Amino acid sequence: MHHVVLERWSRAASPLHARDARAKLAALLIFLVAVSTTPPRSQLAFAGYALMLAAAVLIARLPAAALLRRAGLVLPFSATFALITWWSGDPLRALSLAEKSFLSGLAVLLTMATTPLVQLVAALDAARVPGPLLLVIQFLYRYLFVVSEQAQHMRLAAQCRLGTVHRNAARFRAAGGAVGVLFARSWERADGIDRAMLARGFTGRFPASEPLRFGWRDGAFVCACMVVSLAVRLRV
């Protein structure tokens, strides 16, 4: 199924996968701060950030094209603001807006694609992120799978019965109704999952994963990311 791709990537093995989740979060934060504070005129810096991410993708042994396609999902949103900025007479700022959002999206995706969610949540927990927020993240992640699975089943069923209907109006009506049914069915399924979790002793907090281990390699990784990000940000 399509929605398990990210989960599968995060379970692979590479030097980047092996890094402690806290180290990856720290590196991500440093990178995002560097990217977001880079002035629009520093176009070479954006190329430098892109090179950094390309190196990370290579080290993580992830499929670059698939990763770029997924990171590109942020573009329709940022492109709207970029276009408005362009029309207001600042094309360089518009370009940097699109670059910043794409690079940031790619960096976040890369972190998620190299860190299983359980470890990511444990790292956020260690960083004192409020418990309810972590719970919401974990439920959202699981229920996305539920909704996506239901949507795929319904799509197949619709294709089976709408195979000969080509009129857009009919398709639109069917899609509109399907969204409502999808919500109801997902709600029902989520309710079932909630019961199953309670039946196995869930008390409102996900059990701890294997303890995180921050070694010297993780420290070196954070330092390297900081040095390179700052070098790109300040010198280019």
Added chain:
Amino acid sequence: MTCIIEVRGLRYRYPDGTQALDGVDFHLDAGECVALLGANGSGKTTFALHLNGLLLGEGSVEVCGARLDAATPPRVLAEVRAKVGLVFQDSDEQLFMPTVLEDVAFGPANLGLSPALAADRARAALAQVGMSGALQKAPYHLSSGEKRRVALAGVLAMQPEVLVLDEPTTSLDPPGQRDLTALLRQLPQAKLLVTHDAEFAGALATRAVFFERGRVAGQGTVAEMVTRFGWSRRPDFRG
């Protein structure tokens, strides 16, 4: 024999007004295997959900000496849920963690075991159901029969005293049903089988309880219930 589940006059009405249970009396002794038979909508699953405290109705439900009602403290409810392992009809609802190992370890971890100990318990339970080869697989990638086994392992890993299995043979092919029957026969826990499958029930259960419109309509051996309620072992399609 020690009675581990004692239910008296249990009634439950769903929020939409459906009276699902209407005065059910039931008991289950240690080591006993009982089949709950009955048509769709007769209240079998609703009844099973009460044994784990997932639903709370009117009447009295006692599990291993603990009374389950709205006043039951969370600590006692957690203890009961550790003792009564509920395997749901739809395995997809029961498998929600990213990998099979993490999913099966979910229950033991909720019992307060360390991650390493919970993983050990999970491995042992998966070996018990013959799924040791699927530790790192995503549950969504398993076949229906495999999902059923993993769901059972998730409950066995909690080492419960009672197993409640809701339609365990659904979506299993004949070899899968045979394997499940053999597996359940080996397990020492008291078992409650919620099923339509009289043949499966007859192979395991020493007693059957027949549900009809939220009430216990009869009790006896599986063969007696099948005869009395015309619950054919296999539908006759010949007309």
